Amino acid sequence: MRFPIGLSTSLAAYIIKSRIAHERYVPLVLMLEPLFACNLTCSTCGRIREYKDHVSEMMSLEECLHAADECPAPIVSICGGEPLIYPDIPELVESLIAMHKFVYLCTNGIRLAGTIDKLRPSRRLQINVHIDGPPEVHDIVVEKNGAYEEAFKGIITAKRRGFMVTVNTTVCKQTNMNQIDVLMGILAQAGVSNFMLSPAYSYETIESKDCFMDREGVHDKFKDIDSIASRHRLADTPIYLEYLKGQRELQCTAWGNPTRNVVGWRSPCYLIADRHFSTYKDLIEETDWSSYGVGRDPRCKDCMVHCGFEPTAALMTNKQPGDLWKMIRWQLSI
Numbered sequence: 001m002r003f004p005i006g007l008s009t010s011l012a013a014y015i016i017k018s019r020i021a022h023e024r025y026v027p028l029v030l031m032l033e034p035l036f037a038c039n040l041t042c043s044t045c046g047r048i049r050e051y052k053d054h055v056s057e058m059m060s061l062e063e064c065l066h067a068a069d070e071c072p073a074p075i076v077s078i079c080g081g082e083p084l085i086y087p088d089i090p091e092l093v094e095s096l097i098a099m100h101k102f103v104y105l106c107t108n109g110i111r112l113a114g115t116i117d118k119l120r121p122s123r124r125l126q127i128n129v130h131i132d133g134p135p136e137v138h139d140i141v142v143e144k145n146g147a148y149e150e151a152f153k154g155i156i157t158a159k160r161r162g163f164m165v166t167v168n169t170t171v172c173k174q175t176n177m178n179q180i181d182v183l184m185g186i187l188a189q190a191g192v193s194n195f196m197l198s199p200a201y202s203y204e205t206i207e208s209k210d211c212f213m214d215r216e217g218v219h220d221k222f223k224d225i226d227s228i229a230s231r232h233r234l235a236d237t238p239i240y241l242e243y244l245k246g247q248r249e250l251q252c253t254a255w256g257n258p259t260r261n262v263v264g265w266r267s268p269c270y271l272i273a274d275r276h277f278s279t280y281k282d283l284i285e286e287t288d289w290s291s292y293g294v295g296r297d298p299r300c301k302d303c304m305v306h307c308g309f310e311p312t313a314a315l316m317t318n319k320q321p322g323d324l325w326k327m328i329r330w331q332l333s334i
């Protein structure tokens with residue numbers, strides 16, 4: 001996950017401080033889901049299915065801010081559900097910025113053009129729009145005609161108002177990477193500053209598994225990613241991309257991206273929910289982290305999701321010679 005250079009310096013300082021303090025668990029990104037309600041029914045989304053009994057509930061503004069206070073992660077990714085439906089979204093974003101958090105506001109873009117004037121641009125705020133391909137592909141994945149056009153209009157409006165905008169793309173078995181390459185060129189011209197790619201998450205709650213890839217499928221899909229990375233600013237770290245290409249192994253560090261939602265602190269990760277805890281402290285202390293990850297839990301077998309493995313890359317948990325230089329060069333290329 002890439003921020004402008006000044007903010008990345010803060011992140012590096014936070015990691016170094018945690019290392020000096022010998023912190024065992026260093027959260028980088030809090031995934032905050034104030035609600036599960038959404039204005040789309042994307043075929044790859046587990047949330048609207050898994051938590052269907054909770055779609056009418058929301059976290060209060062106070063609960064959201066308390067979660068950000070409990071968890072020291074410097075970045076808060078507001079997701080869901082569709083965060084632009086959340087009635088207190090302007091206050092939530094402003095309050096998190098006042099707490100010196102960096103905020104990723106994730107949205108499907110449908111409401112972006114109509115909501116953006118309620119928000120204020122900040123060097124601590126990135127609007128992260130989810131687009132899964134060119135118009136004809138994106139509209140099928142999210143099951144709504146015109147969804148791409150709405151999201152694109154939102155991006156243009158947000159850029160005109162002075163916001164930083166990034167785009168997040170879920171890569172499925174059917175994704176044509178050449179189309180993604182072309183799409184990135186179009187979106188970069190519209191002012192999108194960088195792009196995050198992630199293999200489709202395989203939730204147990206999604207009945208049709210047609211879009212998910214096994215490990216070999218991911219390696220094959222990302223085999224030419226260096227060529228795309230040479231033309232576009234990718235938010236994925238080079239170490240994570242090596243993992244997707246099958247050039248190295250990484251351990252899961254799901255505690256690096258804890259998730260707090262309407263039900264509680266989700267354990268162990270964004271994909272698996274074995275338990276929910278009422279406090280961040282309980283999540284960290286009572287989850288048996290050593291029982292999860294590839295080779296430990298069969299559900300983790302093909303997992304290469306960014307929220308499980310990008311913290312590993314950023315924290316250099318599986319450091320190899322040259323990694324630090326790769327990360328610095330990648331950061332400076334923004």
Ligand code: SF4
Nearest residue numbers: 252269292300303308
């Ligand atoms: S490997 Fe993936 S599914 Fe398993 S705990 Fe880590 S992030 Fe979750």
